[in-house]
Amino acid sequence: MINDTLQNRRYIIAVVISAVVLIYIVRLFTIQILDDKYKEGAESNAFLYKTQYPPRGLIYDRNEKLLVYNKPAYDIMLIMREIENLDTLSLCKDLNITREYFAQRLIEIKDRKKNKGYSSYTPQVFMTQLSAEDIATMQQFIYKYRGFYIQNRTLREYSYPAAAHLLGSIGEVSPRMIAQDSYYKQGDYAGRDGIEYTYEKQLRGEKGVEILLRDAKGRIKGRYEDGKKDLAPKIGSNLKLTIDIQLQMLGEKLMDGKMGSIVAIEPATGEILSLVSNPTFDPSILVGRQRSENYRKLVNDPMKPLLNRATQAQYSPGSTFKPLQALICLQMGGITEKSYFPCGGKGSLPISCTHFHGSPVSLLNAIEQSCNPFFWGAFRSSLEKNGYGNENVNFREAYTAWSEGLKRFGLGKRFPDSDLYEQGRGYVPDTSFYDRSYLKKTAWRSLTIRSLAIGQGEILVTPLQLANVAASIANEGYYITPHINRSDSMRQRIHSVGVDKKHFQIVKEGMERVSTFGTGRYAHIPGIALCGKTGTVENNHGKDHSLYIGFAPKDDPKIAVAVVVENAGFGATWAAPIASLLIEQYLTGKIERTWMLEHMLNTVLNPHAKRY
């Protein structure tokens, strides 16, 4: 036999094992038979965790006007296991629902495919987001129906029926959001778009929990340890926006009956003063029980009212591109302030001119009169400054410098450091794009891409980007990322546009002349030095789009604006006056040109562009 002394250790091991088993048996004896604490546990044995929803943060405009607040709402909850002797007929009468609806809801709740967390022991949402009026009568009766109870929640309420796209809305969390953030539980609500989405974490606060004790039959026996372990909900933080709600409402009224958008920015801070997109809707229609029905209506409308045209729609900039073109060409050295190009009017080649003026034209006059041949000449001489070179290498280099110049102004991409969630990219073609379309590196020249000279062709911008271009010109060389949360940190996001300050003076002057002698003189505001540029953009959806960018006053600009009115015709007829009215209101606090205001307000250009 091997090692006899060690053999005795088997007894020690056996004793250890036996001791542990004995200790556990004693422990079981204690908790199962001796200890009264757990005996009571048999009577009041389970906790009911009642979620306490915090009110969401409030939203104010830049002048401290309350935009979004909360009103109480109620959910009717249901615990299947606790239903006893239910008088369905009477319940349906009290809840004001049909028996069919009742039966269908029960089937939906029990369907584990749709309702993954279903358990007959845990609270399920039976009816959701009822108003205080709805609940008032139900409150008296609900006690009769065991298993049903009322849970408090809050719903959004809006002071003004405006700014729907910007504010966004709140909806039930999707399974994906639950998977990504353990904070959310099935049936919770969260910001789904707009700032409600971007600032969800700030606005939502923190859920609390009330711990209640239940007995084996599910009756509530009171609060656990008198509520000492309850967790109070934390109210969401408030948010102050850069929006001026009065300006926003004026913008929405001006755009009524038209398709399009307005973006107004304060150039010195990058703060968005208004962000209008039409067709639009009253934000309150996406709240509560009517949400899903209204949402379906909005989604199915061919005019796409849910699209935030101000930040997501993409257009060719047309002539509003010309001040930017001038700046880039000046910076590249393709032209100087003293450059002249001939203009042959309608007969000009390769691009005709749509306006009547003398020839040759100076830069100042070209901006004023929106002369196409001038900008073709400027574009061409910038790109061909060093000739084409072997394999077009010089030309390609110049083109890249040109397109990079546009990107520095924020074109061709989203503003990555902005707090706007819904943004279109726009498009600035680079050399590889043309290499692909023309199949060869040497197959395309300035002539083939001449549309770019006047802002047509492949280039696409969003109204937000256009407004930012206007703001950059107003600032003479830099912009602050457009944003809607009024905070210091957002104001620090400064970007230089890479054009020397000295080039801006002449472009600004040209833009001022637009409003005094040029294409935008109809939109002139008496007593205010308005710099602007109109645009009339060809497109394949019908009449030309009417575009305008501008800022005022010329020295120390306070507001920069971009306006797009889809399929409306000339830039000067619609976009320019709308922009000028908005600027007048913002700078002077009133509108003296009432005839123009009346005209703009009362014109319906597109009968389908209705407001929900």
Add this chain to the structure above:
Amino acid sequence: MQNVTKIKFALDWLTVAYYLILVTMGWFSIYGASYDLENSTSIFDFSQRAGKQFIWILTALGIGGMLLLVEHRMYNLFAYVVYGASILLLIATIFLAPDIKGSRSWLVLGPVSFQPAELAKVATSLTLAKIMSAYNYKLRSIKDMMPLLLVIFIPFALIVLQKETGSALVFAAFFLVFYREGMSGLILLLGMLAVVLFVVVIRFGEVAIFGGQGSLGMILAMGIILILELIYISFFRKHVKEALWLLGGITIICLLCWGLNLAGLSLNYNYVAICLTLASCLYCLAIQVLLRHKAYWLIALFAAVFVMFSFSSGYLFNKVLQPHQQMRIKVLLNMEDDPAGVGYNVNQSKIAIGSGGLYGKGFLNGTQTKLKYVPEQDTDFIFCTVGEEHGFVGSFLVLLIYWLFLMRILTLAERQREAFSRVYAYCVASIFFFHLLVNIGMVVGLIPVIGIPLPFFSYGGSSLWGFTILLFILLRLDAARMETMR
């Protein structure tokens, strides 16, 4: 055929019977735990967990049967191969396994998922058995233990990397085997002392005494070390004089500090206690050098090591353990009440068991375990169902059967003629014992929450297969004991 008859004859049917009883009870408990009163399903409904467990049981029996047919020398012969393969599998798992609740320990093959850690337990047991049964191998010194420690450490570390700390801890069970095979019992005692000191330092670490000048935890820990020194010197070495000198010195210094404190001098008593204990080390070293008494340097070493250990316990707890692990320990030590988090599980589990009373609420009548508030109610917390539905009588019976089962394995172990089989049997016993210790301890709130299954009870094919393989290899080796005699 003759082989089969021989095995049938030599097989230890009593163990098989215990196994079958436990597995069946487990199966019914799983049915009870996942039973839904409204949509009640049959125990054989294969879309439900009980039905699936039935399939696992049948396949486990098949595997067990096959293992019995393997020539018993193969287990010895292929021990290293199996070990190597399981290590490779563990490494592969780290990279291949999908993230399931934060751990990467499951290999998913179509509808079946498998935890290679289960296989590693078997492989490690076989390998330890092979090393320790080598001709001329004796476990006497630390040096002899080195290869054994390495064999345990590799799978342990790999499983920790898979974020399955619970399963990794099971490998500590093998120290019981080492003890049986000759490792000094002192090591087990020192291990226990480490746990005690850790608990004392953590539990009472934030309790201030002497007007905020010291923490009760640290001073108690130092006290324990000094008392152990005194006991050892006076009772085991019988050097009463030296012990009295030490005691006197300690008393004088304590009085001195007290006096200084009264005189208005503020002292950090934690450091006083630590310095005092370290001074006792120097005292022991002095005895060793001056009086040439044997082994006093070991006492000094013991004291120094445990002073350092106590000193770093706080750091270990706060920095090495993850927040959820800290919370589990705090809840167990009543330092934190967390009814919504960790404490909730344990509380619910205790209420469920406690509400069972003497006879329980009856099969399928438990409400607590069906409230779906305790997660893992059919895996790690399966014992709740037993406690609630069958009361003290039922849970006593289950523990009794486990006890009989473990005692039977010890009997099997001691009746082996070959060291290989004996060591392997002890490995099996230790693993089952560890699982029982931790799982039941956790459910009744005596041990922090460590997620390891209750053998044969917890739902899951992987663990059932693992435990079955572990046991049936032992049964096969045991069935061959008569052959090896010849």
